[in-house]
Structure formats: C-alpha cells, structure tokens
Amino acid sequence: MSRRIISLVIIAALLGVAVGSEVELGKIPREDPLGRELLYLPSPEMLKIMSLGNSGLVADILYLWSIQYYSGFKPNERFLYLETIYNLITDLDPLYFDAYRIGALIMEIQTSGDQVRLKETVRRLFDKGLENLPESWQLAEAAAWDLFMRFHDQEAALHYAEIAAVRPGAPARIDRMVGVWRDKEQAWTIDDSIEYWRRAVDDAENEYGRAMSVSHLYDAVTAKDRGALEAILAYYSERHESCAQSWEELIAAGFIGEIPLDLMGNPYGIDSSACTIVAFKKIRDQ
C-alpha cells in the first residue's frame, strides 16, 4: 500500500472518530445551556461599543438567534429572558420594526404563567416601538389587533388603533376599525358613531373604503332610527292591541307623517310578528 493511501485511511479514520464523537455528544441530554448563557448577556452599551459601528448587524444576529432559540419552546413553557433579549435587540437597533413585531408575537405564544404580566410585557415592547418609530402606523395597528385578539382587551386595542389612525399614511380602514371598536364601548353614543362614520365617508381614499364606511354609517343610522321607530310601533301596539302591518297604518293613525326611509333612501320594513323594523341594507347598488 502506498504512503498516500495509508495517509488517506488515517485521515478518514480520524475524521470518523471526530464525527462519531459528535454524534455521541449529541445524544447526551443537557440542561438548557443557552438559557444559562442568557444570564451573562452584555449590556446594549457594551455590545454597541464592541460592534465597532455595526450595532445593526449585532441586532440582526441576536434577532436571528432569538427566532431559532425561542421556536424550540412549547407554548406552555416559560420563555426565558424574552423581554431582556428584545430590549437588547431594540436598544441596539431602535428602528428594527421586525424585532418589535415578532418579539411581541413570540411573547404572545406563551399560554402559561401570569397573563396579565405577559400583556404588560407585550405592551411595553409595543410602546417602546411606537416611541422609536413615530411614523409607523403598521406597528400601532399590529399592537391594536394583538391586544384585541390575543388578550381581548378592548380598551388597550382602541388605544393603539387610535394611535395608528392618526399616524401619517394610515389607511382609512384603521379609521373604520377605530369606529367599530368605539361603537362597542358604552360611553360612545349612536350620535357619536354617526358623526364619526360620516367623516369617514367624506375622508375615504377610494371606492372600497367609502363603501365600507357607508356600510357602518348605515348601521349606525339604522340603530338610531330603530330606537325611535320601534318606540312608535310599541305605542301603536299598546293602543291597538296589535302591531301595525304597514307604515300606512301608522300614517293613518297620525303617528308619523310619511314612510320612514333608511340612509340609502329605501323604506324600512315592519316585521309585525316581532313588532320591529326591518332594514334592507343595500350599499353597493346605490
């Protein structure tokens, strides 16, 4: 056997030992070493200095690492030092939109632990992002939806939606979202809703946005009309011991002067079995 072949065999054998050792090492269970390493994370100031003008790159590396690291957790596990890591990333690169957005999403995955504290943590990250990205309506909208969908916190959701709505470039749909959520609040009256949606119709940027706003305005106006007209129907029923079958009966009895029309100019109907009014909502055909 030539020396070359012997050398190759030796190299292959040594490489085999190295690969085999690695496989065996991988089988030995270890306690989460990364979690412990997180205890010794340097401060953002120190990392900034060490990065020699590349703090954005260090933020990227930490962000990439965090995605890989935390994706190994199960939702019912406690995610270690999540807020610390995302604070560090966003201190290194305060304009890193994805770090705020994805950081909050990772936080929201956790289903165990104190959910109130978790919500506060998520809000702190969003608040930091909104302060550092004063022109981002996208982050404020994301915060609104996360608070609404994940934590069912209507008030907080409305707070973020209102921030999103006034930011430059925010689409009209956010204004509509604010209106819908306000409609669900007790303090928000129907007249407030009507005024809000009238303004949204006037400010709509395109036909789709206008149609959506008109739809909400229709609902608000109908809700107001329903209150007034159903009171008249109830009064009529009390006097005649049966519900009116048509508006003509009410006109004949002198309760109303003319057939009531909805926002689009179409007459409301009467459901005499329930003694309520019926709205035939048709927005698109108008």
Place this chain on the structure above:
Amino acid sequence: MRAIRAIAVNTFREAIRDRILYLFIGFAIVMVISTKLFGMLTVGDESKIVKDIGLAAMQFFSMLIAVMMSMLLISREVDNRTVFNILSKPVRRWQFILGKYLGLVAIVAVNLLLITVILVVMVLIYTGQFDPMLVFAAFMTMLEMSVVAAFATLFAVLTRPILGSLMTLAMFVVGHTSADLWMLTRHLPGTLTRAVITVVYYLVPNLERFNFKTEVVHDLPIHLAAVGWAVVYASAFVAVLLFLAALRFQTKDLK
C-alpha cells in the same frame, strides 16, 4: 507628479498579483452572497439583514486589506532592497510614501467597488429596487478606509509589519469607540482626566463620523453638511498622517 503616479500604479499592480488580496476579496464576496442564507432564517424584512451583513463585510474586509497590504507593500520594498532602486531615481522620499498610499487606496477602492456591485445586485434581487444609498455607504466606507490606510502607512514607516498591523487595528477599534470615550468625560470627576481624554478624542479620528449604516439601512435622511464635513475631516487626518509618515521616512535609515 509623474513619479507619484508611477509608484501608485506599480503598487497597485504589485498588490493585485498578491494572493492574500484575493483571499480577502473571496471571503468578502462569499460573505455578501451568503446573506441569502441569513435572510432565509429571518422573519420579516430580509433586505435589512442583507444590507447589514453586506455593509459590515464591506467595512471589515476593506479594513483588513488596507492594513495587511500597506504593511506588506512598504516592508517588502525595504526588505528586498528594491526601495534603493526607486530612490536612486529622481524620486523623493515623500513621493514614495504618497505613491504607496495612493496605490493602496486604489486597491481598497477596487475591492469596495466589487463588494458594492455584488451587494447592490443582492438587494436588487431581494427588493426588486436599486438602492443608491448603498453606493453612498460604500463612499463613506472608502473615506474611513482612506484614514485607516494613512494610519497603516504611518505605522509601516515607524515600525515592523506585525506591530504596525496591530497598531493600525488598535486605531481602528479606538476610532470606533472614541465617541464613547468622549461620552465618558461627562461622568468623570477630575478636570485633568477630562482634559486628557478630550485631547485624546480630538487626536484620534472618530471613525463613527463616516458610519451612516443606520441611515442607509432604514432609509433615513442624511444631512449634506454631515457628509461634507466628513470629507474635510478625513482629508485633514490623511494629510496629517501622510505628512508625519513622510517626515519619518525622510530621516529613516533604510540599510
């Protein structure tokens, strides 16, 4: 002028024949292209990662080329005694230093151009848009490297190649942290310490003045005055450093 140009052209030719240059350029290109892999690992804006890594590679490998090549190019001439051939012709010593420096800057510029083209293409692939700010970032990196190369040239004249390389690397690190030194003065109690640090701050170039990476990556506005003053700042430092290098080389015993 003709002598300076001849030395610069020869320095450039000599450098592009050096394998170590291709090693650095190769690493830089592989790093920029591999940003695709990093981009795949992220969630969200991939182009940010591509730009961050590309700009860091641009800076890091340009710095390595500037440091290594300046040391090799000047020490080789002295060690191989070819410097005597050059200086026996109507070439002044300061012209030799200036020519060497300009040749070095040309090498760094070519390297930067290559990395910038690849980075621009990578970003074009990701975003479908040409980002002219990357060219601006390359220009600012070139300014930074012109200062680093001037330091490398000075140290190449002052000391041995390895020590000179280490000193230039140290200047690069200090240059990027000097702003933090300046911040430190606000927390120091003694006026003397504060005065010393202030002097050090002004004597060492603040290389962060050429760092517009955040603005480039996040598409932030850039003040023209900041760019203009950065050019003046770099030119002044280069002039001072080359003047010092020429002064030392004038009296240096080359035997």
